Amino acid sequence: MSLKGKASANSSAKHIENHWPPYPPPKETDLDKALRVEEEREARRVSDAIDRELESERQAVRRRQKEETRLLLLGQSESGKSTMLKNFQLAFTPKALQAESDAWRAVIHLNLVRSVNFIIDLLSNTVAPHSTPYGSSYHPHGSGRTPQHSNAGDTSPTVTSFTHHHRMSATPQPSAEIRRYKLALSPLRQVEMILAKQLSVHDAGSSRGSIPNALSSGRASEVSVRGGRGWKSLLRRRAYEDLPTTNYPEELENARQILDACRADIVSLWASSSVQLGLSEEGVALQEQSGFFLDQAERIADIEYEPTFDDILKARLQTIGVEEHRLVMETAAETGQQWVFYDVGGARGQRASWVPFFDDVNAIIFLCSTAGFNEVLLEDRTVNRLLDSFNLWKTVCTSKLLGSTQFILLLNKTDILEARLKSGIQFSSYVKSYKEGNDLPHVIEYLRKKFIAMHHHHSPQPRQLHVHSTCAVDIDTTLAVLMRIRDAILVTNLIATDML
Numbered sequence: 001m002s003l004k005g006k007a008s009a010n011s012s013a014k015h016i017e018n019h020w021p022p023y024p025p026p027k028e029t030d031l032d033k034a035l036r037v038e039e040e041r042e043a044r045r046v047s048d049a050i051d052r053e054l055e056s057e058r059q060a061v062r063r064r065q066k067e068e069t070r071l072l073l074l075g076q077s078e079s080g081k082s083t084m085l086k087n088f089q090l091a092f093t094p095k096a097l098q099a100e101s102d103a104w105r106a107v108i109h110l111n112l113v114r115s116v117n118f119i120i121d122l123l124s125n126t127v128a129p130h131s132t133p134y135g136s137s138y139h140p141h142g143s144g145r146t147p148q149h150s151n152a153g154d155t156s157p158t159v160t161s162f163t164h165h166h167r168m169s170a171t172p173q174p175s176a177e178i179r180r181y182k183l184a185l186s187p188l189r190q191v192e193m194i195l196a197k198q199l200s201v202h203d204a205g206s207s208r209g210s211i212p213n214a215l216s217s218g219r220a221s222e223v224s225v226r227g228g229r230g231w232k233s234l235l236r237r238r239a240y241e242d243l244p245t246t247n248y249p250e251e252l253e254n255a256r257q258i259l260d261a262c263r264a265d266i267v268s269l270w271a272s273s274s275v276q277l278g279l280s281e282e283g284v285a286l287q288e289q290s291g292f293f294l295d296q297a298e299r300i301a302d303i304e305y306e307p308t309f310d311d312i313l314k315a316r317l318q319t320i321g322v323e324e325h326r327l328v329m330e331t332a333a334e335t336g337q338q339w340v341f342y343d344v345g346g347a348r349g350q351r352a353s354w355v356p357f358f359d360d361v362n363a364i365i366f367l368c369s370t371a372g373f374n375e376v377l378l379e380d381r382t383v384n385r386l387l388d389s390f391n392l393w394k395t396v397c398t399s400k401l402l403g404s405t406q407f408i409l410l411l412n413k414t415d416i417l418e419a420r421l422k423s424g425i426q427f428s429s430y431v432k433s434y435k436e437g438n439d440l441p442h443v444i445e446y447l448r449k450k451f452i453a454m455h456h457h458h459s460p461q462p463r464q465l466h467v468h469s470t471c472a473v474d475i476d477t478t479l480a481v482l483m484r485i486r487d488a489i490l491v492t493n494l495i496a497t498d499m500l
């Protein structure tokens with residue numbers, strides 16, 4: 001047989017092998033035939049069942065994708081991602097947010113207590129803030145002129161976390177007044193310890209080793225817990241009613257009572273002119289830091305305190321890892337819809353965990369803190385925050401996985417930006433290419449154009465981009481922006497599912 005003949009014999013044998021149902025064997029008895037036909041029928045039945053199952057799974061995925069809107073919040077640490085998510089919760093799932101109130105109260109209390117312990121440590125000259133990377137220019141959020149703290153994953157009280165990181169101050173002995181506050185407010189060390197322990201009780205062990213940047217956050221009221229399941233539900237009353245072994249409610253009640261007993265001293269500590277003088281001599285402006293509640297201590301340390309939505313928006317809880325938040329819409333117009341938010345940790349060490357979420361979202365909401373123009377990153381004090389946001393934006397725009405994803409850019413923290421510009425800080429001193437006036441509208445317009453140009457230049461294909469300026473701690477103005485975001489996303493989803 002020729003080679004060609006062999007090849008054609010082989011291919012016809014293969015053809016017979018692959019044929020379904022298989023050709024009958026040459027010498028088949030009636031019984032064999034009946035058995036074969038029955039086997040073939042059964043095989044066909046199983047195969048059809050598998051096909052039907054696959055098709056119904058495909059339809060379920062399509063249905064889920066139609067019913068579910070998936071959004072990924074991106075941006076550097078402290079750009080306001082989690083705060084924006086809280087605004088979405090407030091607008092569309094207010095009851096669910098209200099149910100988390102106990103958890104947020106613990107965070108707010110921890111923010112407050114850390115500020116108090118920080119002041120006492122600083123002014124009783126156990127420690128002094130480390131020097132700024134920019135000589136004498138003070139950058140409240142990023143300069144590092146605040147002592148470092150352990151995060152909630154490290155349950156040791158504030159004072160112990162100073163010892164390794166800070167030089168001893170050359171200042172002489174603390175004043176009698178500070179010594180008195182130190183004594184009177186010493187029970188707050190225990191409150192800090194209780195709250196930190198309770199907030200980090202889930203996964204604390206696993207998160208502690210993996211988040212060096214969070215451990216050295218250097219912020220008076222910084223709190224971080226491992227994201228995802230756990231910490232909020234843990235603090236819901238009904239969540240621990242069934243767990244007789246936990247002593248959480250008692251511990252929490254103790255902490256609240258101690259805080260309430262210290263209330264008058266906390267208020268007078270913050271009102272003390274010598275404390276204010278001491279802080280300003282050290283170049284520390286606590287009121288400009290995230291999670292600042294000292295000016296509300298009278299109300300917040302009260303045993304009856306219930307957090308308001310404004311308080312919840314201002315609470316600072318650093319996100320570690322990626323948190324999934326499923327919002328089942330409570331509002332009439334959106335009832336039944338589900339929006340799934342992926343809220344990521346924005347610090348540099350966290351960014352590698354973003355990518356797996358890129359190929360499964362309807363839209364990206366990217367936040368840039370416009371106030372970052374005169375700040376540096378906590379995790380790398382040589383990097384300007386605005387520059388870091390530009391670079392991050394470039395990277396996100398360039399991603400092929402996000403090629404056809406809708407983009408929403410929020411130029412956030414406009415209130416802080418405006419206050420700084422009004423106080424005389426020149427935007428052009430930090431952004432050399434800026435030539436316009438030192439006022440909010442001009443600076444925002446400059447940033448808007450800059451981000452749009454980068455998007456245009458770096459995107460692999462044309463794509464929708466919506467830009468808004470926001471102040472995420474202002475409920476009313478943010479609500480108006482959220483409605484526009486909702487409309488834009490819904491319209492895009494309808495187009496994508498051929499319903500328009």
Ligand SMILES: Nc1nc2c(ncn2[C@@H]2O[C@H](COP(=O)(O)OP(=O)(O)OP(=O)(O)O)[C@@H](O)[C@H]2O)c(=O)[nH]1
Binds near residue numbers: 316
């Ligand atoms: N004044 C002001 N504060 C804001 C604004 N947006 C957010 N904040 C505050 O800034 C702090 C940080 O905001 P977050 O939402 O926790 O920041 P994040 O982007 O989630 O940060 P990571 O979780 O570390 O990635 C919080 O205390 C917020 O209350 C704003 O527009 N204006």
Ligand SMILES: [Mg+2]
Binds near residue numbers: 318319346
């Ligand atoms: Mg966050």
